[in-house]
Amino acid sequence: xxxxxxxxxxxxxxxxxxxxxxxxxxxxxxxxxxxxxxxxxxxxxxxxxxxxxxxxxxxxxxxxxxxxxxxxxxxxxxxxxxxxxxxxxxxxxxxxxxxxxxxxxxxxxxxxxxxxxxxxxxxxxxxxxxxxxxxxxxxxxxxxxxxxxxxxxxxxxxxxxxxxxxxxxxxxxxxxxxxxxxxxxxxxxxxxxxxxxxxxxxxxxxxxxxxxxxxxxxxxxxxxxxxxxxxxxxxxxxxxxxxxxxxxxxxxxxxxxxxxxxxxxxxxxxxxxxxxxxxxxxxxxxxxxxxxxxxxxxxxxxxxxxxxxxxxxxxxxxxxxxxxxxxxxxxxxxxxxxxxxxxxxxxxxxxxxxxxxxxxxxxxxxxxxxxxxxxxxxxxxxxxxxxxxxxxxxxxxxxxxxxxxxxxxxxxxxxxxxxxxxxxxxxxxxxxxxxxxxxxxxxxxxxxxxxxxxxxxxxxxxxxxxxxxxxxxxxxxxxxxxx
Numbered sequence: 001x002x003x004x005x006x007x008x009x010x011x012x013x014x015x016x017x018x019x020x021x022x023x024x025x026x027x028x029x030x031x032x033x034x035x036x037x038x039x040x041x042x043x044x045x046x047x048x049x050x051x052x053x054x055x056x057x058x059x060x061x062x063x064x065x066x067x068x069x070x071x072x073x074x075x076x077x078x079x080x081x082x083x084x085x086x087x088x089x090x091x092x093x094x095x096x097x098x099x100x101x102x103x104x105x106x107x108x109x110x111x112x113x114x115x116x117x118x119x120x121x122x123x124x125x126x127x128x129x130x131x132x133x134x135x136x137x138x139x140x141x142x143x144x145x146x147x148x149x150x151x152x153x154x155x156x157x158x159x160x161x162x163x164x165x166x167x168x169x170x171x172x173x174x175x176x177x178x179x180x181x182x183x184x185x186x187x188x189x190x191x192x193x194x195x196x197x198x199x200x201x202x203x204x205x206x207x208x209x210x211x212x213x214x215x216x217x218x219x220x221x222x223x224x225x226x227x228x229x230x231x232x233x234x235x236x237x238x239x240x241x242x243x244x245x246x247x248x249x250x251x252x253x254x255x256x257x258x259x260x261x262x263x264x265x266x267x268x269x270x271x272x273x274x275x276x277x278x279x280x281x282x283x284x285x286x287x288x289x290x291x292x293x294x295x296x297x298x299x300x301x302x303x304x305x306x307x308x309x310x311x312x313x314x315x316x317x318x319x320x321x322x323x324x325x326x327x328x329x330x331x332x333x334x335x336x337x338x339x340x341x342x343x344x345x346x347x348x349x350x351x352x353x354x355x356x357x358x359x360x361x362x363x364x365x366x367x368x369x370x371x372x373x374x375x376x377x378x379x380x381x382x383x384x385x386x387x388x389x390x391x392x393x394x395x396x397x398x399x400x401x402x403x404x405x406x407x408x409x410x411x412x413x414x415x416x417x418x419x420x421x422x423x424x425x426x427x428x429x430x431x432x433x434x435x436x437x438x439x440x441x442x443x444x445x446x447x448x449x450x451x452x453x454x455x456x457x458x459x460x461x462x463x464x465x466x467x468x469x470x471x472x473x474x475x476x477x478x479x480x481x482x483x
Contacts, residue, residue, distance in 0.1 A: 011480040042244040050154045051173035051184055053113065055209045056120045057147045058181025059188075060089075061300065063202050065307035066189030070199040081308045082434045085140055086304065090428025093151070094421040100149030101156075101417030105266040107156040109225040109413075110217065116153055117214040120148030122439035124206035139203075144350055146210070148424055154418045159404035159412070160227040161164050163246050164472050168343040171404055174398035179392065181209075182303055189307070190325055199445065217227030226335040227409050227473065230258055231266050254472055258409075265410065272414040284415050287403045289350060291423035293457040294399035297359045298450045299391035300427050302327075302384055305434055308445065313376045323381065326461070334392040343391070347467045348402045355394025356458040361461065362386035363451040371444035384448075405468050412473075 034235060035167040068082055077085075096119070104112035123143025125221065130136045154174060162170040188205060191196035216222065235255075242251040268436035275281045306324050342351065366383035437446045 009315055010103050025373075029354065040163075040245055042160060042223065045216065045219065046223050047158065047170055047173070049216050049222050050113070050158045051170070051177050052070060052209065052213055053116065053120075053150045053154045054147075054174050054178045055181035055184070056124075056143075056206055057151070058178040058183075059185040059209075060124075060143060060147070060181075060204050061303045062182040062185030062324075063188050063206065064185075065201045066185075066193060067202055069307070069311070070193070075133055075136075076201075077133065079435055083435055085133075085136060087428045087432030089140045089144035089147070090431060092141045093148030093424035094428070096145035096148030096150075097152045097417040097420040097424065098414070099145070100152045101414040102269075103149075104153050104156060104413045105231070106153060108380050109153060109160070110222065111230055112143075112149065112153045113157065114214060114217055116146050116150040117210040117217065119143070120150065120210035121207045121214070122146075124203050128207075129202045130203035141251075148420060150246070151272070151401050152420050154455075155361075155400055155404035155416050155420075156413045157225055159401065160225040160409075161223065161245050161475065163250060164470055166344055167405060168348065168398065168401045168469060170337050171381070171401040172335075172343050174400045175392065175396035176332075176339055178396070179328070179331045179335050183325075183332050186328045190322075212345065226254075227412075231409065250472070257472060267411045267414070272411045272418065275411070280411060282464065283406045283408075284418065286461075286466065287406050287419045288416060288422055289457065289460040289464055290395075290399050290402050291419035292426055293461065294395050294403075294429055295350070295423035295427040297356070297391055297395050297404045297454050297457065298363060299359075299396065301430060301434060301446070301450070302387055306384065310376075312443075313380075323376075327384060327388060331388045331392050335390045335397060335404060337395050338397050343397055344469065347469045348398045349461075349465050349467045351394035351398035352402065352461055352465060353394075353458065355390050355396075355398070356454060356461060358393065359387055359395065360392025360451060360454040360458060362390055363447050363454055366423075367444050367447035367451055370447060402417045402465070402468060405471075405473060407468075409473055 015422075064086065068077075068085070072082065100112050101117065102137065103115060104477075119142050123139050123141075123146055125139075126142055127136050127139030130139060151174075155171065158174070159167060159170045185202075188202045192202050195201065223241050223244065224237075226238040226241040229241065239251070239255060242254055245251075246254065272284075275284065306327060310323055362383050365386060366380060368374075369379040369383055403416055403419050404412070434446060437449065441448075
């Protein structure tokens with residue numbers, strides 16, 4: 001609390017230098033006490049709808065662990081069927097991401113998001129009404145397509161409507177809502193575990209947020225991406241929306257830089273996957289490295305399997321679920337603190353590198369704790385929380401802005417879909433491999449793998465990731481120039 005108080009004073013003083021003229025052009029995102037940054041009021045509905053989309057992914061990641069324990073008893077699932085239910089969603093995320101990238105370029109970001117909400121609604125409802133394994137499997141496929149498409153569309157959409165000086169926080173809201181969704185899923189497990197057919201209610205609640213957001217999306221208050229309008233040659237509409245979303249000087253700069261670009265149309269897939277320009281190739285490579293670390297550094301595995309780990313420690317009961325709830329609270333507070341005090345003040349590169357160092361050290365702690373049979377509290381609990389906190393300080397909130405802004409506008413949507421496709425496939429392989437790793441090596445083998453993965457990921461980011469904070473999206477094409 002002392003550190004938070006000190007940081008709030010420093011933070012408030014830092015932003016008090018904003019001129020009266022600039023303040024008149026914008027409205028504060030938060031109320032009169034701590035005012036981290038300014039954002040036009042017209043952007044609020046668009047920002048909220050996009051960021052809140054990932055609640056469904058976070059909710060499912062957390063709730064499925066508790067649901068599996070219950071449906072294992074109702075449907076007599078085999079270990080192979082459980083692995084399929086957990087892993088198939090990540091592969092269908094990989095399928096949904098390029099589909100969404102194509103639709104977002106062809107029909108617009110809003111229309112792509114509307115289709116995403118349909119899948120995010122159908123998936124949980126199908127699972128909640130399932131009478132057996134096949135219906136559950138179909139629901140996981142539908143939900144995976146929706147989540148994969150949502151992550152791609154939201155990352156691109158948020159980056160394209162955000163002012164440069166607060167883009168990190170606004171796109172980083174994805175991580176906050178992801179953690180919020182996971183926390184809600186944990187609470188759902190905690191309160192509904194003893195309810196008759198409680199797992200059906202747990203899964204069905206996952207459809208609530210996309211249904212609400214679809215209704216909000218239909219409102220004209222949610223604006224289309226001005227960068228997509230520029231790609232379509234609709235200059236006047238784009239200019240009108242840019243003036244609503246950005247300060248006048250930044251809007252003029254964006255239009256001027258856009259008119260000077262050689263490519264003003266969305267590139268085809270071949271030019272995205274095999275760009276002739278080495279700068280675009282290296283931008284894509286650096287984004288892929290960050291995406292792989294975001295999905296595979298351990299946060300996803302811990303969120304999915306923490307209930308299973310605790311079941312081995314304490315057996316079924318409220319004690320383990322209480323620890324899961326505490327873990328969710330710690331992650332949520334960490335992300336909120338990071339967005340309030342660190343994002344857009346620290347660079348993306350330093351946040352990502354520091355976060356990667358933290359997940360590497362945490363993996364080493366957990367490998368030691370499980371190999372020596374140390375008590376869960378405090379040793380293993382410290383390691384678990386260290387992975388969650390480290391991920392939430394950089395690889396979560398800084399990864400989304402970096403992936404969505406490092407590539408130029410003509411390839412952004414498709415490039416983000418490639419990053420998410422590879423990341424989700426890796427996450428799916430990791431999630432499906434956990435039962436086999438636990439069977440062959442015990443839990444210490446899992447964290448040995450995470451230790452090696454995080455260390456190699458740190459080296460990759462150190463070599464290829466460059467700073468993007470504060471730059472306009474139109475100038476990203478000349479940024480990544482390392483061979």
